[in-house]
Amino acid sequence: MRSLAIYALLGCMYCGVLPLQAQTPTPAATPAAAAANANPDVRFRALEEHEQRGAVLKIRDQLLFERSERDKRERAIVGLRNALQGTLMNPDDTQKLAGLVTLWQDANSLYNEVKRANYRQLELITLIGNAKLSTGMLPQVASFLLDAEKQTTQLGDNQKKQQEHLLSFGQPIIMAICNVPPPRSFITHSGITMRLCGQGKEWFYVSEQPITEAQYQAVIQPQAGDSAKAPTTDSPSPAKTDISLTNAIRFCGMLSRLEQRNLLLPNISRANRYPPIPKAGNENHTYVLPDNNQLNILSLTSYTPSCAIWINSPWLPNDLDTERALERFAVSFNIVWDPRRLFAESTTFGELPFARYPQLGFVIVTHRNTGWYLRWQHLLDKMDAENAAKPLNTPE
Amino acid sequence: MKQIYRSLFLFTLILTAWTAMPTLLAQPTPAMYRGKFVRKEIRRTIVKPTFICTLTKGASPFVAFEFWEQHEITYFEINIYQAMQEVVREKNEDGLDVVKDFAPIPGQFIKDNDEIPRQEIQIKGLLANEKFSILGKEYVTDNKGRIYDLGQNILDLFDTMDTRSFELAISHATLGEQIITLTRNLISRQNPVIPGNNAASQYDILEAFGLNFTQQMQCGRDGLKVNVTTYGEITAGKRVAIVVDVTNSDAKPVSNLIARSFSRHQELNGKLFYFGLVTANQPVQSRRHLTLPPGVDGNKPFFKAFACLSRHPWHREKLFYVWLPNTDQPARFIRYVTIPTAVNAGQPLHLSIAFWDIIGAIPEKRQDLSLSIQANK
Incomplete structure (x- = not known):
């Protein structure tokens, strides 16, 4: 009986029927302690x-x-x-x-x-x-x-x-x-197929074909929406020839800016959901004309463009007099690579940068990190889409 | 027999005596001494016909030679002296000569045996219509004894900038061969370190073109304007002229100006164009116009004489013609090139004309040309 009465009293205290010191700061005093506090002599x-x-x-x-x-x-x-x-x-x-x-x-x-x-x-x-x-x-x-x-x-x-x-x-x-090695090929936002070339540290991407007329126009004069993608047609567009070195370099600059704009935007919103990758810098995602080192690599492979192409390296003459004259008069020739000998000369020769020929076009190259990073971006986009499609899980 | 021998002996004796008599009876010949020099006498003459060649001025852009016939005459002369003899002026009591003197022997001279050669050059005249061989090619002089290097082969020799001189051999079938040293001095100094050195060469082609390549102490290039044109049919194998005109509108002159063509085609590459000093409003090759009112014949002696004397502009109302120094005529140099044959019709040919002056390269003035090859007619 006595125990029952005590339990009933305790129950009332818990329910708050009896006035208790409710303003006690955390931690709330246990009922026994509260009672003892109210009356220290009571335990x-x-x-x-x-x-x-x-x-x-x-x-x-x-x-x-x-x-x-x-x-x-x-x-x-x-x-x-x-x-x-x-x-x-x-x-x-x-x-x-x-x-x-x-x-x-x-x-x-x-x-x-x-x-x-x-x-x-x-x-x-x-x-x-x-x-x-x-x-x-x-x-x-x-x-x-x-x-x-x-x-x-x-x-x-x-x-x-x-x-x-x-x-x-x-x-x-x-x-x-x-x-993880870069992909063997990728397609830029502008629709240019880039192929991996070289070995080890000398890897780089080169456009599978010389830049076509449609691709050139799409970048130089992009349509509404700024997608700069060449329209797909049944018949393949011919190579963009009759172009000077200066205009080819200008195309590369415009293409690089377009492609980098497409790379930058998704980056910002990813926060810490994915591993931080040091290759994310934009300095390697530019598209340029091949240089002499890349020409040496291309000439050893089975890569044979359909026209002669500009190389963005100065051509060095064989004789000292011409070399001195070029330096004295501040004139330079650039290398033209003509593997199909369309000019009926050797496979490489020097030409003035403003020259244009119906058989002379250009290809573009980019660092191996570009393909790697594009694949990375596509993967993260895909994972984001998959995550967005999943039902929300209430965190525990 | 004895009598015959005796007769013979006597005959011989008499004969000998008779022939020796004048000698025995003659006076001894007096000794002759060389006296004063009288004259030279040409013993023999050798004439060697040859030629001389000079660079003609004012034929730019062609190097022109002028040929003169000359004779190299070698006179072999001997000296003639007076013949002197000893004359006794006084004899002593014993008949011995005590005072002697030398007196000329009238009508007698002593000739020296040593021949002294003396050369003389005689210019005979212009060699017109004569064949000469230069750089393996045959040329014929015109009626003024001149040969113009219309192919600009001499200029081609100096298209290598390091070539400052060239020994040119010119030969004639009968007149022999001459070797002249042509020079191309791109930078002359006003005060050469060693006087006499660096002086203008007689055979400097730039001097012959009338160009001034003396280095100027104060110069600039701000007013320089250039223009490049081509003349001629641009067809494979044909010759065309590349004409470069320059003007200067700034007070500071452009010093030691040259231009060079650059092309991947060897036929168009490496041609040098020479201008030298380009001053403001004063062309290198100035020409003068004589403007006459209509109906007046400028060939009349009166006008010709007056034109030679007057160098000042005359007001039109005072005199009925004016003398105009041509200030707007640009400095011009022309090179002739052959269009390459290995290029197809319709194909473009690209070349650049780049400029350089004493300060250095002038890349902003570079002219880029694109020529389209026409089909052969």
Whole structure:
């Protein structure tokens, strides 16, 4: 009967029927403490025991939860390592990239999980600390609290290690992403097909064909919408010939500005959802005429343009007198590469930059990073679209 | 027999005595001494016909030679002296000569045996209608004894900028060969370091063109204007003229101006155009116009004489003609080139004419030309 009365009184106190000191700042004082505070000489032993038991249970549940989360994370980290090995073996570069990006995202979210676990661990330590302050603890409760404290500290150490593992995991993923070779070919926003040429550090892209009349007009005089894409027609457009070196260089400048504008816009909105790639600089995404080094590489391959093409390197004469005259009078000749000998001369000769011929056109080249970065951008666009299509998940 | 021998001996004796008699009886010949020099005597003469060649001025843009016949005469002369003899002025009591003197022997001279050669050049006259061989080609002089290098082959020799002189051999079938050293001095200095050095060469082609390539201390290029035109049919294998005109409207002269053609075709590449000093409003090749009212014959002696004397502008009302120095005539140089034959009709030919003066290259004045080859008719 007496116990029943005490429980009823406690119930009333919890429901707030009796006036209690409700302005107590956080943490809210336990009912037993509140009663003791109201009247320090009054102690409700059972209430205190109940509170203690509640706190201990909470600590126990929390500890169990954190331990299971820790094990889950350990398994996830092992899974990430195995997945990385598997992804690196993928022969398809685009799939490899997608896999690496997903791994990076998983590692990132795992890292955030560890950070949240860190906060929870601190809360748990506070709980244990508060519980230890209670008086009249049973010895087994006290030893439990001590043990829980030790385990919580161990959890903290473990979280730190997991964070370090995850941090060190991110860098190899980014390195692996950067080491994925550029695609063999790509199509610019202006519709020009670029083909990879060369080897190793000498890789670069060259337009598959000399720039056509349609492509030239599309860039020099873009239609409404500024897409600068050549209209598709049934019959292939002829190569743009009868063009001077100066105009060819001007075309490259305009094309570069158009292509870079298309590269810049999507970049800004990506924030931290994808790994930061150092190749994102715009200085390598320009389109220019090939130089002498690139000509040497092209001439060793099976690349044979349909017309003679301009090379953006000065032509050096064979005799010293002409060389001196060129220097004295500030005149320069540029190299023309004519692999099909349309000019009935050697495969390379020098010509004045303003010259124009019906058999002389131009091709464009760009750094290998351009193709790499375009593929990267397409991948991220695709992943953004996929993410946008997924239903929203309520975060826990 | 004895009598015959005796007669013979006597005969010989008498004969010998008779022939020796004048010698024995003759007076001894007096010794002759060389006296004063009297004259030279040409013992023999050798005449070698040859020719001389000079550069003609005022034939720009062609190098022109003028040929004169000359004789190289070599006179072999000997000296003639007075013959002197010893004369006794006084004898002593014993009949011995005590005072002697030298006196000329009238009518007697002593000739020196040593021949002294003396050369003399005699210009005989212009060599008209004569054949000469220059650089392996035959040329015939005109009626003024001149040969014009219409093919500009001499100028081609100097198109290499490092070539400053060239030894040109000119030969004639009978008059022999001459070697002249042609020069092309692109930079002359006003005060040469060593007097006498760097002086204008007699065979400098730029001097012959009347061009001034003396380096100017103060010069500029702000007022320089250039123009390039072509004359002639642009057909494969045909010759066309590339004409470069320059004017200067600035007070500062342009110094040592030259131009050069650049093209990937060898026939059009590397031709030098010479201008030298280009002053403001004063052309290098100035011409003068004589403007006469209609009906007046400018060939009349009165006008010709007056034209020679007067160099000042005359007001039209005072005198019925004016003397106009032509200030708007540009400095001009012409090079003749052959259109390459390896290029098809309809194909363009590209060349640039670039300029250089004493300050350096003038890239902003470069003229770019595109010529379209016409089909052969």
